[in-house]
Amino acid sequence: MNSNRRHFLKLGSLAATAWGFPKAISAATTPPHVLVIGGGFGGATVAKYLKMWGGNIDVTLVDRAASHYACILSNLVVTGALSMDRIKLKYDSLRSKRGVNVVQGEALAVDPSAKEVTVKVNGTSYAYSYDKLVLAPGIEFIAPPGNYNDQLTPHAWKAGPQTLLLKNQLSSMTKGQTFVMTIPKAPYRCPPGPYERACSVADYLLRKKSGARIVVLDANASIQAEPVNFGNAFNGVYKDVLTYVPNASITEVDSQARSITTSAGKFAGAVLNIIPNQRAGQIITTAGLANDLTGRWSTVDPLSYASTAQPDIHILGDSQATGQPKSGHMANSQAKVCADAIIRAFNGEQPDPNPVTSSACYSPITSKTAAWLTASFQYDPATKTMKRVDASFAEAPKPSGDALEEMYKWANNIFADSFA
Ligand SMILES: Cc1cc2nc3c(=O)[nH]c(=O)nc-3n(C[C@H](O)[C@H](O)[C@H](O)COP(=O)(O)OP(=O)(O)OC[C@H]3O[C@@H](n4cnc5c(N)ncnc54)[C@H](O)[C@@H]3O)c2cc1C
Secondary structure, three states, X not given: OOHHHHHHHHHHHHOOOOOXXXXXXXXXXXXXXXXXXXXXXXHHHHHHHHHHHHEOOEEEEEEOOOEXXXXXXXXXXXOOOOXXXXXXXXXXXXXXXXXXXXXXXXXXXXXXXXXXXXXXXXXXXXXXXXXXXXXXXXXXXXXXXXXXXXXXXXXXXXXXXXXHHHHHHHHOOOOOOEEEEEEXXXXXXXXXXXXXXXXXXXXXXXXXXXXXXXXXXXXXXXXXXOHHHHHHHHHOOOOOOEEEEOOOOEEEEEOXXXXXXXOOEEEEOOEEEOOOEEEEOHHHHHOOOOOOOOOOOEOEEOOOOEEOOOOOEEEOHHHEOOOOOOOHHHHHHHHXXXXXXXXXXXXXXXXXXXOEXXXXXXXXXOOOOEEEEEEEEEEEOOOOEEEEOHHHOEEOOOOEHXXXXXXXXXXXXXXXXXXX
């Protein structure tokens, strides 16, 4: 194990516990109510830890869906290596074991002065009140120019029906056809994820569809994560089937024709997998909380994930703009810092002044190997930002079978720590 990885594991194990656990809220007081919108990695984790650490606290978790499909491992569903059931995460444990009130509904609007959220449940709108609100709605897409239609040219960047749509399109390809995919301009959900998809699809085409090819159109100037391992794979094992095109921003999409015009030329394929540019989940924009310089993400205080615009509204996971990577592991880590800070605030205390967060991503490179990327972040009081701990930042020295096995164990752990 190299020293960066040891450092990462050491820091990761400290996350949210260095300051000690928060004091549970006294049973003698009226329980405060925390409303959480979005039951993905950020929302499920914050709901669980608020109940685990908070004692006398009511937590309601609202999600559009009856269960969550993890994006983590979903590229392997696209290639048929895993089933949808492997990435299906139910809310049963949060309900029965943790005592979270889980509601299937859609949050439509936030009223910070009344401390209420309008939630549509089974076609009827209700006002849900809160003492503290947590928004963890993930991402929304910015539609590219043209007649873009995600039913014809799927993104599969939110797991669920889109994952199956892309899987079916890939498996219908015939030998000799082309799979074209786009990579959005950073920042976007899961920095290594698109390159991981490119490798998984290239591996599938090599094994199952001889003569078929993949073209990867990257809106960025270069590979955004794990450049050594992905670069070696693109130029090595996949050199005969994969063409990587940097600086390819989309200027027009024709979903009907499955063709795309970019700043690097015009391309067409039997499958066109467009992963559009991204912004914070829609409810954040609707609530006027997408307040960073780009107007796409939310600025927050990384000591508590409280919005810089509304101190009783906390925003975490992919929607926040702290500069930390948009990953499920990171959303889980931020959620623990946030739960800790909310409980302390109910007790009249200050948040932990020195939080640490961490993230790991495992990427299959071939059907038999994977690589990984790790990073930890520590609060810097001088700049009031989360700074990457350079000694923790590393990518796997090379893809390996051991890392592939580790990937499944890591995924099981992060699934259980967030949802069970
Ligand atoms: C292909 C791929 C591979 C990935 N691999 C990894 C990996 O190896 N490691 C890793 O750490 N991360 C990985 N990620 C990234 C990870 O999936 C995301 O970063 C993570 O899901 C973000 O968590 P979140 O809580 O912010 O959002 P999500 O997990 O997307 O959860 C948001 C939830 O909010 C709900 N919601 C949104 N709006 C509303 C509303 N108005 N009302 C009700 N509910 C609402 C949605 O239904 C959803 O369930 C990967 C992503 C992709 C696409």
